[in-house]
Amino acid sequence: MxxxxxxxxxxxxxxxxxxxxxxxxxxxxxxxxxxxxxxxxxxxxxxxxxxxxxxxxxxxxxxxxxxxxxxxxxxxxxxxxxxxxxxxxxxxxxxxxxxxxxxxxxxxxxxxxxxxxxxxxxLGLVAWSLDVGNVEAAAYRDTRGPGRDGVKAMIAQAKGRSDAKGLRDTAIVRLLHDVALRRGEVVSLDLEHYDARRGALSILGKGRTQRERVTLPAPTRTALDAWVAARGSRAGPLFHRLDQAGAGEGRLTGEAVRQLVRGLGAEVGIATRPHGLRHTAITSVLDANGGNVRAAQRFSRHRRLETLQLYDDNRSDLGGQMAAQIAED
Incomplete structure (x- = not known):
């Protein structure tokens, strides 16, 4: 034994x-x-x-x-x-x-x-850590974006096209603004990540390893349904190239989305980028809810509340308000 x-x-x-x-x-x-x-x-x-x-x-x-x-x-x-x-x-x-x-x-x-x-x-490879700190970053960032009127003008410009590109670009702009998606989140979507019956997307957020559910507003859902109808039901990337060299093939890249947004902005006299649409959306949410940063955090999916506080500070411009109160004519 x-x-x-x-x-x-x-x-x-x-x-x-x-x-x-x-x-x-x-x-x-x-x-x-x-x-x-x-x-x-x-x-x-x-x-x-x-x-x-x-x-x-x-x-x-x-x-x-x-x-x-x-x-x-x-x-x-x-x-x-x-x-x-x-x-x-x-x-x-x-x-x-x-x-x-x-x-x-x-x-x-x-x-x-x-x-x-x-x-x-x-893992025991070293018994120390790096102590070199970060460089000082400016506290202010431009979080305004093109504004709601600018976004509406860009959507109208995209909808002015009656072809598949117009439908695709309208859906992309709406996702970037209406639910504040990042361009990386947009281009990572496959058709299977869209639940058309419930009007929801499963997105892979920044720094996440699992997808999370985002419910789409009615106008966003309508735009995405129109693009999906033109795109077809084949599996694969939700948004793909439409140029002659790769029509219907290949996932749209983040750089392509940047150029798409920049081009639409230029056509309506606005200089912007994909993240600018997200900025506008977050600022609009803060305006609508009276500066409720926790509600805005749920909308934007920022991990740090301090980031939303920056948006709110820039939105309200408290420094400018105080300066106006003490300035003399």
Missing amino acids: PDTATTGAQDLAEARHAAVLLLDRIQEHLLDAFYAGRSENTVRAYRRDHEDFRAFVARQTGFESFGDSAERAVRLLLAIDHGPANALALGYRNDLTARRLQPATVNRRLAALRSVVKLGNT
């Missing part, structure tokens, strides 16, 4: 050995482990940021081995001591600012680096 204690010890040893082998594989492909379980859009953004760090390391070291691998660049960072690692990260931050990148971009890329180091710390 097998000794219970001996069997238990063997099982424990085998479990430990399996855990070591698994950790070895994760350590060997650290970035793959870091990306796992994240949404496609989030992974794409992280890859761009890590690739930028790789290019910086290659320029600084002159090592050809870093020419094609962000993994190698991250491994170099984790292989050196705490002080030199922070010095390298500080040099990277200085390089980012020297290239005149926006503070938000600089801070996002630093955060992408800190997050990988945090994973390395969790």
Whole structure:
């Protein structure tokens, strides 16, 4: 009869050995482990940021081995001591600012680096974390967008076309404004994500790994139904290209949506972008509900309430109101 204690010890040893082998594989492909379980859009953004760090390391070291691998660049960072690692990260931050990148971009890329180091710390690869902080960002952002009249003019311009492009573009503009979708959320939609019977979309929000349900207002639903009728019932991307080279084929890209919105705006005398339509929608919601930022947060799906507070501050321009009260003629 097998000794219970001996069997238990063997099982424990085998479990430990399996855990070591698994950790070895994760350590060997650290970035793959870091990306796992994240949404496609989030992974794409992280890859761009890590690739930028790789290019910086290659320029600084002159090592050809870093020419094609962000993994190698991250491994170099984790292989050196705490002080030199922070010095390298500080040099990277200085390089980012020297290239005149926006503070938000600089801070996002630093955060992408800190997050990988945090994973390395969790896995026991390093016993430290990156201490290099963000650069100071301006508190003010233009959150106004083209305004409701501007959005209405763009919708009317798109509806003025009687072809499939007019139907498609009308539906896209309405989704960007009426339910404040981001362009990445729009282009990630497949036909199966639209529940026509209930008038709802299942969208993959920014930084999310699971889709969430968004109910469409009647005008938005009408516009989307008109596009789907022209599009047809075949499976695949909800919005696809309509140019001669790829008519009916290929998912519409985020860049294509940007150009679409910019073009419609130019046709009605407005300079705007897809996020500007979202800005207008959020500001309009705050106007309609008297500055209820929590209600606006449910509408916009922002994770941080502070972001909505920024919209509300810009909308009400409290600083301008106070200045007007104390100014003398």
